Amino acid sequence: MEMISQKNKIFFLFHIFAIGLTDSLLFIGIGKLLIDKLNLLIGASLLFALNEFSKILFQLIFSTIDKKFSIKKSIIISELLQSIFLFFIVIFKFYSLTALIAILIILNFLESFFKINEFNLILTISQKEDRKKYNSYISTINQISRVLGFVIGGYIIFNSQYNLLFIISSILFFISAIFISLIKIEDIKLSVDTSWKKLVKRDNYYILIFTFLIATNTVILSANSILGFKLALNTREIILYQIANAIGSSLATLIIKYKSSLINKNENNSIVFGLILQGILFYLFNFVNEDKRILLFISISMISFINLSIYNTKLQDYAETKFGSKIYSLRQLSKSLFNFFGISILTYFTIQLKIDYQNILTIFCFLTVIANILFIKNNITTYIVESNK
Structure with a gap:
């Protein structure tokens, strides 16, 4: 049982690393595309405002749904949907201003779905006495991956290879979903x-x-x-x-x-x-x-x-x-x-x-x-x- 618990924590840290990389890649990439199409201040502000708008939209919709969701399956489904969505962006080259706004709203809407369940998954796989220590590991891994993501993302946009940025992000979402699927817990269902x-x-x-x-x-x-x-x-x-x-x-x-x-x-x-x-x-x-x-x-x-x-x-x-x-x-x-x-x-x-x-x-x-x-x-x-x- 102790071995399963430790493996669960390790798999979750790999998930955090993949998501941290993805977040910074998409942040620097979509942010740069927005400020190229608008002025610097409006483009950058729109990036953050749309992030929050999507989360509010998610809360509005899901608070009206009287249904409980599996915390593990919700994360996996959300990440797979984001992976598929990014793949279609590359195929159809959706890089207009309207498309970028829609991309931000959809990605952050899906992210909100797994973030709530991610929070509860941490409570499930960690014990109260070691949660503070485990949270510090999560924060450290997340920050390391974000710095690495900005370095990689910066190199990609410096060479204007936006397709590559979305392809890597799509693959990382898929990998992250695999790590979550490897976590062995009782299926817990929660409502928003x-x-x-x-x-x-x-x-x-x-x-x-x-x-x-x-x-x-x-x-x-x-x-x-x-x-x-x-x-x-x-x-x-x-x-x-x-x-x-x-x-x-x-x-x-x-x-x-x-x-x-x-x-x-x-x-x-x-x-x-x-x-x-x-x-x-x-x-x-x-x-x-x-x-x-x-x-x-x-x-x-x-x-x-x-x-x-x-x-x-x-x-x-x-x-x-x-x-x-x-x-x-x-x-x-x-x-x-x-x-x-x-x-x-x-x-x-x-x-x-x-x-x-x-x-x-x-x-x-x-x-x-x-x-x-x-x-x-x-x-x-x-x-x-x-x-x-």
Whole structure:
């Protein structure tokens, strides 16, 4: 039994590696195609906004379906559909703007289907006592594969071989589905437990607050990538800046792994200080050259990832005492809503007010600092698990 458990964990890590590669390949490839057809800011913002729109669309549709889905089969079917879909893109050369938008919506819609089940699969194959350690392995593998994906994807788009990029992604989805099929577990069936009304229920108050805070950090993380597209003068810089973001997340994973006790003791101060520092770093983009920009991207990404880890852990601890694994779909709905509107509003103000994107992000960071301080002062984001037992 122990051997089966270990094999399950290893197969899942191979799945994570394949998906991490695929995510970064498609991100850099479709992102580059979009900004070639639109201006840099609108194209990059559209990339992220459509990602979130697809997730909201998924929640809307599946929350009305009174049916339970096998977590293992759902992941396999979703990945095989994405593999087939990408193969057809290559055959019929769907590279127009309308086609790219449709591709993004469909791929992210299918991804939402397996992400919810992936979350529950982790709970099934890992034990509570070693889950934190296993999650660190997942994060490390994911970040390594993303950096590698950006390097490979960058080389491919530098040579304008977009067909090759989609072919590799299609193959990786197929390989990932094979690894999931090798995992041996009891067939568990779950429904997409989500509802618009649940978001504003009193019992879900803390979930909504923490999801809002998670989303503000995710918006900063996404905006950091958008800024990478906007500031890049050529394909080489686009690749460098996205690799820098992935490196920042990787460094954050190491810091969380080896300095978690220090962060846990000072988590509120860590979050506020980190957000203030991010605001300053975004402002510094006005004065630095390409080499120093890489350091700024790494630092901002690293801080966001650490803050996200703190918020996610708090939310998981609270949710586990009240909701168990059902929390994921509800969190995903509210997070997607905040992200979609956050990215869209930041882009809108940048265009309408004719302010540089990095300066808008500086203002956003300082507004987020104020929100965090208010929540901390009112004991909303401090020790919520203990106070709600």
